[in-house]
Amino acid sequence: MQITLAPMEGVVDHLMRDMLTQVGGFDLCVTEFVRVVEQLMPKKVFYRLCPELKNDGFTPSGVPVKVQLLGQHAQWLAENALRAVELGSHGVDLNFGCPAKTVNKSKGGAILLREPETIHQIVKAVRLAVPQEQPVSAKMRLGFDDSSLAIENAQAIADAGASSLVIHARTKVDGYKPPAYWQSIAKIKQHVDIPIVANGEIWNAADAVNCQQQSACDNIMLGRGALALPNLARVIRGEQGHMPWQQVKALLVTYSGYELYGDKGKYYPNRVKQWFGYLSREYPEAKELFTRICRLKDSASILEQIQG
Missing domain, CATH: 3.20.20.70 (Aldolase class I)
Known part of the structure; x- marks a missing residue:
């Protein structure tokens, strides 16, 4: 496969x-x-x-x-x-x-x-x-x-x-x-x-x-x-179970670092919110966290909520 x-x-x-x-x-x-x-x-x-x-x-x-x-x-x-x-x-x-x-x-x-x-x-x-x-x-x-x-x-x-x-x-x-x-x-x-x-x-x-x-x-x-x-x-592939939320959070922080310090930083708020939309399907924690960041527009505040 x-x-x-x-x-x-x-x-x-x-x-x-x-x-x-x-x-x-x-x-x-x-x-x-x-x-x-x-x-x-x-x-x-x-x-x-x-x-x-x-x-x-x-x-x-x-x-x-x-x-x-x-x-x-x-x-x-x-x-x-x-x-x-x-x-x-x-x-x-x-x-x-x-x-x-x-x-x-x-x-x-x-x-x-x-x-x-x-x-x-x-x-x-x-x-x-x-x-x-x-x-x-x-x-x-x-x-x-x-x-x-x-x-x-x-x-x-x-x-x-x-x-x-x-x-x-x-x-x-x-x-x-x-x-x-x-x-x-x-x-x-x-x-x-x-x-x-x-x-x-x-x-x-x-x-x-x-x-x-x-x-x-x-x-x-x-x-x-x-x-x-x-x-x-x-x-x-049968290699892993459902990824725990704490690991997903770590990925979100990594992704935030990529976006904030890469060449696409200005798109970060929209991109990460879009990703939260997908994650919310699998993780109730993502849905709850999204409600806290959905109205935020500056990257630093969004990252602070994710890390918190």
């Missing part, structure tokens, strides 16, 4: 990747997307979203990181994909799943699931541009309005030469509302001959087993579940 840490825009940045991979259990990370319009993005854009490139594409604890690209222009995506791997990315991932309205409005992310031929052209161009030994993967949802094109989209990705495909088991319209339709992944899997990774609504070890059985996939990707339970990957 391979477990991948999901790309979560505005949430799983390099600081969170560092911390969660130190907790352990992950085999691979995928970055927040690099938005590609009609240009070759400057190297600094890749380094900003994926500082791990300066460490041969690994997190400090040694987990490989793959850069994700989002866009609609096949040739520009191909050129940026080549740049990503030249800078040290462990392959490249293509985003056909982002449900954000601003992204979809500019014809990126999940909106492309209405156009299997465009998806095919993008994956093919990227596959031709990137050295063969570097994996080219894609991430998609079951569809945009519905799942009627799910098999066709997956075939378009596979036939274009993708190395693997992550499927988030919901449509764009479904958003993040439960349930995830894992059984739909199994149906798609019957029609493509590349490895499939299942994603969506995996919050605990039982969910992981159910997902694997219903999707017929061994490999899974964790997103929000790993933020709610930081050692979820290791729990799923």
Whole structure:
């Protein structure tokens, strides 16, 4: 079983990747997307979203990181994909799943699931541009309005030469509302001959087993579940029990140090509150602590409450 840490825009940045991979259990990370319009993005854009490139594409604890690209222009995506791997990315991932309205409005992310031929052209161009030994993967949802094109989209990705495909088991319209339709992944899997990774609504070890059985996939990707339970990957592997709250608090303090003294300090209050939203699902203590920090706006006061 391979477990991948999901790309979560505005949430799983390099600081969170560092911390969660130190907790352990992950085999691979995928970055927040690099938005590609009609240009070759400057190297600094890749380094900003994926500082791990300066460490041969690994997190400090040694987990490989793959850069994700989002866009609609096949040739520009191909050129940026080549740049990503030249800078040290462990392959490249293509985003056909982002449900954000601003992204979809500019014809990126999940909106492309209405156009299997465009998806095919993008994956093919990227596959031709990137050295063969570097994996080219894609991430998609079951569809945009519905799942009627799910098999066709997956075939378009596979036939274009993708190395693997992550499927988030919901449509764009479904958003993040439960349930995830894992059984739909199994149906798609019957029609493509590349490895499939299942994603969506995996919050605990039982969910992981159910997902694997219903999707017929061994490999899974964790997103929000790993933020709610930081050692979820290791729990799923049977290596650890539920992380105690005191350990989670220590992680929060570590994360606070990262954010406050790193290059993203100004985002810290919003980022840590967002994380508390996920932690509150698993830890009553997080919910109680969140009520104390939710109205605080300065970083020092928030950190004081966490340490207290």
